[in-house]
Amino acid sequence: MTATTVTESAANRSYRVVLRRNPRLACLLLGDLLANAGTGMLIVAMPVQTLAVHGAVDPALAIGLVEAAPFLLSTVLALTLSLGRLAVPPRRLLLADCVLRAVSFTALGVLAVTGRLTLPVLVGVLLLGSTFRLAGSSGRRLLATTLVDDADRFAVNGLLGLGGSLSLYVLGPVAGGLLAAWAGAGWALFADVCGALVLLAAVLRCTPRTVAAAAAGGERASGWRILRRRPVAGRLLVVVFFFNFLYMPVEVALPLYVRDSLHGDASALGWLWTALGAGALVGAALVDRLRHLPQRPLLVTVIALWAACPIALACVGTQPAAMVVFAVGGLIWAPFTPLAYSFVQSGLAPDEQQPVVTLWTTGSTLASPLGLLAGGPLVSWTGTTASLVVSGGLTALLAPLAAWGVLARDQR
Known part of the structure; x- marks a missing residue:
């Protein structure tokens, strides 16, 4: 299989054209957006809860565990699904x-x-209730990209990032912060329930079983074996893992930075996440303008620029300044995921999409719990602002390694 990159495809269509051509896709993306809004409320409400x-339990350690x-x-x-040979339709996994x-x-x-919730119960229910997370x-992305052809895939990945x-x-976050401050963080948990039900309805309505079955079925090669055919994609996975981990x-x-350095409450935390989102929204919209540019150098540039954001955040002590820093961070961060997924999905046959995307999603996302578990002790031992500087400094060291690994071409 030839390692075809996104940049070698000159026919990537724009957001507007793709949405106009695919009403089922627009319906699914709307359901995904509303579901993510409920999850976004938890970004603020869950640490407060x-x-x-x-x-x-130490607050930083408790947040890391949750x-x-x-x-x-x-x-x-x-990992079981992506490394094994049995294919389960992504539609079924998303519904579950x-x-x-x-x-x-x-x-x-x-x-x-x-008032009966305890930390062990919270951790335990989150552990079991997110089994199919x-x-x-990966099922959302697979279902969305299955509804379009190759020329629309870059736009679909960008639209998923824009909606997210x-x-x-x-x-x-702003709704979650306001609700947590007004009625209590517990009520925001019901918002995620509503979002899950909306997405459930959208999947049932907008993704026929015949379309979903095209993305999986029977036995196929494992994601690891397929990914080994594209060494540069494997190296990019390593880079993304450490980028997310750091x-x-x-x-x-x-949350501790807002409480201790900014002297804010849940609504202040919500506004800070909203500033990040506003910047990310602009950055995700700009992905549509980047569809004809070299993608690998852009990925490395994002890593290098993001490294400065946590360090800058540690150096400011007011809510407006912190919001500006986070907004710039969102602008920088937003293009990374759609660019990375579009690159990985290019050159894959239809029956190879599910194992590779699932493995890639799992490998890159695995960095999150590990980073959170490491982040709790780091914040507890070094302090809030020092931990931000450490995160940014290590990410800066990752940039040259990313350039070496990602910019190298597959020798095939």
Whole structure:
């Protein structure tokens, strides 16, 4: 198989053209956007809820545990699917994720608003209720890209990033912060339930079983074997893993940074995430303008520029300045995921999409729980601002390694 990159395809269509040509895709993307808005509320509400129930556990460690729990069992399942030969339709996996999330977060919401939620219960339910999280995440992307042809794939990955930026980091956090400050963080858990049900309806309505079955079925080669045919994609996976790993201490430090350095509350944390989302929204919209540019150098540039953002955040002490830094960070970060996925998916046969995308999603996302588990002790031992500087400094060291690994061409 030839390693064809995104930059070698001159026929990538724009967002507007792709949406106009594919009403089913527009319906699915709308469901995904609304579901992510509910999840975005948890970005603010979950740390606030954790701080309310952490008890004798160190706050930073408690946040790290809660943030990491949804990734553990979901990683095991996703690795089993991507490294094995049995294909499960992505539509079925996404539907299972929606149903399980709706049930588990309903239970958490009831316990939270009645004052009976404890940290062990919170961690345990998140662990079990997110079993299909990674498989469902890759399923969203697979279902969306299955609805279009090769020339539309870059736009679909960009639109997924655009919708995610709008809902996860703009609409969700500000709504979650306001709701947590007004009624309590527990009520925001029900918002994720509503989002899961909306996505469930969108998948049932917009993705026929015949279309979903085209992305998987029967037996096929494992994702690892397919990925080995494209060494540069494998090296990029390593780069993305460490990029995400080094970012995660920022998520652990941020609630404490808002409380201790900015002297803010849940709404202040929500506005900070919204600033990131506003920048990411602009950055995701600009991905449409980047579709004909060399993608590999852009990926390395994003890594190098992002490294300065946590360091700059550690150097400011006011809410407006922190929002500006985070907005610039979102602008820089946003193009990375759609560029990376478009590159990985290029040159793959239809029956190779699911194992590779699932393995890639799992491998890159595995960095999140590991980074969160490492971020808790790091923030606890070094302090909030120092941990931000460490995160940025190590990311800066990653940039030259990324240039060496990603810019090298496959010798085939």
